[in-house]
Amino acid sequence: MKTVASAALGLLLLSSSVLAASQKLEPDKVNAAEWSAGSGKGKELDPVLVKAQVLLDRARFSPGVIDGHNGENLQNAIKAFEKARGVKVDGALDQEVWSKLKETSAEPVLTEYTITEEDVKGPFAEIPDKLEDQAKLDRLAYSGPEELLAEKFHMDVDLLKALNPGKPLDKAGTAITVANVAASAEARKDRGKAAKIEVVKSEHVLRALGKDGTIIAVYPASIGSEEKPAPSGSHTVRAVARNPNYTYNPDYAFKGVRAKEKFEIKPGPNNPVGSTWIDLSVESFGIHGTPEPEKVGKAYSQGCVRLTNWDVAELAGMVEKGTPVEFLD
Structure with a gap:
């Protein structure tokens, strides 16, 4: 048994070495x-x-x-x-x-x-x-x-x-x-403010449009969840908060969270809403960052519209209070 285990470990280490070598660029x-x-x-x-x-x-x-x-x-x-x-x-x-x-x-x-x-x-x-x-x-x-x-x-x-x-x-x-x-x-800064934001649920993307309706930015997005589905229709940006706290509301009833009272999580890039929060005119709903950028655009979200931290930071510089946000199916 010891010999078999040693051989298996050797093959595992060899496989890891080969993989590491193949992953060099x-x-x-x-x-x-x-x-x-x-x-x-x-x-x-x-x-x-x-x-x-x-x-x-x-x-x-x-x-x-x-x-x-x-x-x-x-x-x-x-x-x-x-x-x-x-x-x-x-x-x-x-x-x-x-x-x-x-x-x-x-x-x-x-x-x-x-x-x-x-x-x-x-x-x-x-x-x-x-x-x-x-x-x-x-x-x-x-x-x-x-x-x-x-x-x-x-x-x-x-x-x-x-x-x-x-x-x-x-x-x-x-x-x-x-x-x-x-x-x-x-050159990127020259594109200016977004006149409108479109959140396209079926395509898992968020689009920023200029005054003439042309697309000035597109970002992959995780949109809503079973516990907190995305809204429909037209809304607006209420405010932008960089380095935000996150407040958990037990009404969300997220899987794995047993708390029956509200609690707050301090700021930071690994905060559940990442490094930036764009507040919308939908109560407790916003566009925000994430501690897991590799999952953005996938069917994974704890609600709201989730972008990578760097994408939402860029978007935050393009919107202001009153910017229209439309959710499209």
């Missing part, structure tokens, strides 16, 4: 990546998909978490981009879409970043699963530098590690490769 190859008919077909990290996700992110057609994989959020982002560019809408990354994506920005999609003292100093926190236990913490901080850096550059932690094999992500002064999501920041 060379930054130069990502920056120079070009679409081909086989792009996005495999299960491993794909340089073309990383490049497409960064370009979409910079053009405000958010793919959610940049992870190098071909998921539903990427396909929805491509659909929105296709519609805006007047090409066939099918969510597929083809040569025409690729060419139009490349036209949006000529800057490299990956860049070098030096980890700062601010990135690693904390305080960090171990976040418990239960909301009642989270209420005992002084702040719902990042779990560590890895999570902070990944969110700072809109990335999946696994992708961050694959681009930086063997590099300490918790040491100030370390030069690492990250998604170049800050490129063309001034």
Whole structure:
């Protein structure tokens, strides 16, 4: 039995090593990546998909978490981009879409970043699963530098590690490769305020529209839940709160929460509503961030409209009190 167990452990370690090796990406190859008919077909990290996700992110057609994989959020982002560019809408990354994506920005999609003292100093926190236990913490901080850096550059932690094999992500002064999501920041600011917000339930997206009705941003969204379904019809933005507290109401009766009285959870990026809350004219309903960006756009939500922390922070800068918000089926 001991020999069998040792052999099994050896195979497991070997498999892990092979997986780790296959998950490395060379930054130069990502920056120079070009679409081909086989792009996005495999299960491993794909340089073309990383490049497409960064370009979409910079053009405000958010793919959610940049992870190098071909998921539903990427396909929805491509659909929105296709519609805006007047090409066939099918969510597929083809040569025409690729060419139009490349036209949006000529800057490299990956860049070098030096980890700062601010990135690693904390305080960090171990976040418990239960909301009642989270209420005992002084702040719902990042779990560590890895999570902070990944969110700072809109990335999946696994992708961050694959681009930086063997590099300490918790040491100030370390030069690492990250998604170049800050490129063309001034051009993004020029798009101004949103005249209207549309929350499209069937497509799991939120759209920001300009005064002329054109789409100026699209974000993947988790919309409502069984316990707290999304409303219908037209509403408005009442206020924007950055770094908000979260108040649990027992009337929600969320699964796994036994509390019979209201309780409050302190602010932080791992707060249940993330780093930003956009309050709507629907009682106790809003647009907010999340501590689990990889689940955005999926059938997972504790109600309201959930975006990644970085997407809702950007959206918050585009809305003001009175901005119309329409929920579409």
